[in-house]
Amino acid sequence: MTAELVRGQNHPLPQARLEIRVSAGKPVVAGATLGDEQGTVRGTEWVAHPGSPNLPGLEVSRQAAADHRLAVDLGALPETVHRVTILLALSPGAGGPDRFGALAAPFVSVTGLDGSEVASYTVTGLDSESAVVVLELYRRQGIWKVRAVGQGYAGGLAEMLGDQGLAQAHELAAAIQDAVSSGMARSVAAPPPRSQDGDRTRRTPSRTANGGHDAQTDAPPPPTAVPAPPHAPAPSPAAASGPDSGAPQTAPGSPIDYAHPRRRNTAPPPPQPTAPPAPPGQHPQPVAGDAAGWSMDERLYNQVWGMFEDLARTTAAYRSAVDFAESRMEQELDKALSDPRSRIGTAGDTARATARAKHDELVGRARDALERDLSQLAAESDVVEPALPPAFASWDNPVWHGYRVPMEIPMALRVGDLHLPERPDLRIPMLLRLPLERGLWIDSGRSGSGAALMLESDQLRRAAMESAVAHAARLLAVYPADGFTVHVIDPAGTGAPALAPLTESGVLDAPPAAGAQGVAAVLAELTQRVDLVQMAIRGGAADSLPPGLDTAEQLLIVNDFPHGFDDRAVTQLRYLADEGPSVGVHLMMVADREDASAYGPVLDPLWRALLRVTPVPDDHLIDPWVGHTWTYEPLLPPVGSQVVRQVLAQVAAARR
Incomplete structure (x- = not known):
């Protein structure tokens, strides 16, 4: 029978091998510390965290995620360990609130390896805390028990680790945050929370x-409503001044409405189709x-x-x-x-x-x-x-043969496929919500995958640029006419062959910018646009934007970085990556990170702000539930297909 714990209550543990399941509704960092008889953490080697996820008898997640599964083997812990403390912390780089009071109460459960739940605890009463000790597994007279703690720390990880006696608390807290931030480019963003009835x-x-099988052992779904972060992204100028601007707005601190941006939730959704009943012992159709x-x-x-x-x-x-x-x-x-x-x-x-x-x-x-x-x-x-x-379909789907320029923005965009080694032929579409919340970094370097190592450097760069063009064409195709504008920076002109579908179709308002002067002009234009729109939205004067300002969503494709970029241009790129998405300016970098190593760590925030994808299959993306490493397959048109050019021709005709 499951014990539903309250703060301070304990419960005996019936077995040594356990799972700690966490559901927080928003990405959080999960970790654990080992303590001696006094509960003291003797050193950094006694802390399991995303940067060092494995200790004897203990394994934690490698990233910030809405759901976690931590593995514990009490029998494999060192003899000097008498306490295992399970902790959660908010990460500034995870794109969420900076205090637990702005989240739904985290739920944590202790289960056996067979999925049977031993104890559960809902961590309530949190406010300004950014780190919290949720559970303690402790040994008394040879018997292990679990205790619900719920102790929060407004000072975050550093204060929490210091309270447990760790001398290097501040250094380790900074290292943990760096490990989480550096992993953000590998993470597939979590989907919106489920509805009360579940999404499926x-x-x-x-x-x-x-x-x-045990139908009752699924981890609990994330909470239904999650308070909005205190600095929610502002709408794009098109949304601020468009015909739907009278739609109800989400007030700060209120639950986020994840429905389609152009739909009012004034009535329950229509019933979804259901499969006919399946014969006994068989799955439904x-x-x-x-x-x-x-x-x-x-x-x-x-x-x-x-x-x-x-x-x-x-x-x-x-x-x-x-x-x-x-x-x-x-x-x-x-x-x-x-x-x-x-x-x-x-x-x-x-x-x-x-x-x-x-x-x-x-x-x-x-x-x-x-x-x-x-x-x-x-x-x-x-x-x-x-x-x-079309927005969700692969390029070889027949739906593209009947393509027409849409009248409204879709919910999401497909940017590739994901699969696991247990069933490589089972591909899951990788969907990103629109408008994009972060830009893309298409890695043109030798990433270490077998497919990348089989190509020469120039072939890999060409493949990366072709992948960027395919992504840009899809964005142009799924937006209404004049709803999306693409800019290209190609300082040395090396991307001209791959850019041919964009340049020859006429969907670009201007030819690709070349040379240092062209780079400076495009970056200055987009930086000024971000500044103007931000000021207008913050001042509540979206109608006062300059008459000639393009209110469409903007995409900047950058090829051959860092060729043609000085320090000022690099600073502007970082600014666009950080501030652009909130006002409809998005960045797509086609670059090899090693080529930009001369800039040193100054570019690390830029890379972390972008989602890394590859032009060839590569094992680098991590799911937000259990932290599997998935193989990413880029979404490219079939060899010899003219589907991209045909779609772009329709887009260009509609824009005229």
Whole structure:
């Protein structure tokens, strides 16, 4: 029976191998400290955090995320450890509030490896704190217990670690924040919180460590409503002065409305399609659009995110089951062979064979359960992919043959596909909400992936620029006519072949800027635009913008960085990356970070502000639920296809 703890209450732990599951609704940093008999943390090597996620008997997440699963093996902890403290902290680089009082109450649960919940705790009563101790696992007279703590610290990680006796508290807190910030370019942003009924009508049951199913062991969904951050992004000038400007606005501190920006939530959404009842013992037949939403596009968006989460969690359950089976086999072998008498004759061979048989049985059952879940997700993908609208569809989807310039902005944009090694052919569309909240960095360097190492440097740079053009063409295609403007900086003209679809179709208002003078002119124009729009919005005078100002969303593609850039231009780029998205100016860098190493750490904030994608398959993106590393596949048109040029021709005609 699950114990629902209140602050200060404790509960015995029935087993040594546990999971700590955290649901916060917004990205938070999760970590843990080890303490001695007095609860003192003796050194930085006693702290598990994103920069150093593994300690003996302890593993934490490598990034800030809305959901976490921390692994604890009490039996593997050093003998000198008597306390494990689970902590949460807000990260300034995670794009959220700076105090827990602005979030829904974090929920934390302690479960066994089979998914059975031992204890849970909702951390309430937080206000100005930016770090909080949520739980303590402590040992008394040889028995381990869990205690609900809920102690917050307004001084953040440094104050919390200092309170636990760590002498290097400030240095380690800074190192943790740096590790989180540097990982932001690898993270796929979490989707909006689920509605009360959940975003999906079908939930894949979680699997237990022995390969069975338990429909009641899914981690709790994120809270429904999350207070807005104190510095919410301002609308773009088009939104501020457009025909929908009379729509209700979100007040600071009130729940965020994640519905489509042009829809009023005055009535419940229409019912979504549901699958016919399935025969007993079989999965229901997948249906496209079976998630909650106001429109088919919104339902499909939520369904894709649900598939993404289901694949992440079902794979996590399988990997956890395999780890459990291997650990159990090792323990049984150690126990059987610790007696020298068992090493004589056939006793040792029998013990090894028995342990291996149990291991194979557990792994086999887990693999069977994984295959059932993957088959269901593959069947759902086969139904969903053909039904996707252009903004969500791949370039080879027939929906592009009937393309027409849209009348309004879609919810999201597809920028690639993601897959895991357990089922490489099961691809999940990677969708980013629109308007873009951060720019893109298309890595043209040797990233270390096998595909990148197979290409010469010039081939990789050409592929990166072609990928940038494909992304830009898709943005132009999914926005209304005159709703999106693209600028290109190509100082040496090396990107001309890849830029041909943009330049020849006539969708660019000006040719690509070349030379140092061209770079300076484009950056000055966009920087001035950001300044003007910010002042107008903050002053509540959006109608007072200069008559000639282009109110469309803006995208700046930068090729060959840092060639042609001086210190002033670099500073302007950083400014556009930080301040541009809130007023409709977005940055797409096509660059090799090694080429810009001469600038030193001055460019680190620029790279961290952008989402890194690659022109070739690469294992570098991390999901926001369990922290798997996913293989990213860029979204490119089929070889020899003219679909991009045909779409751009329609966009250019509509703009004229």
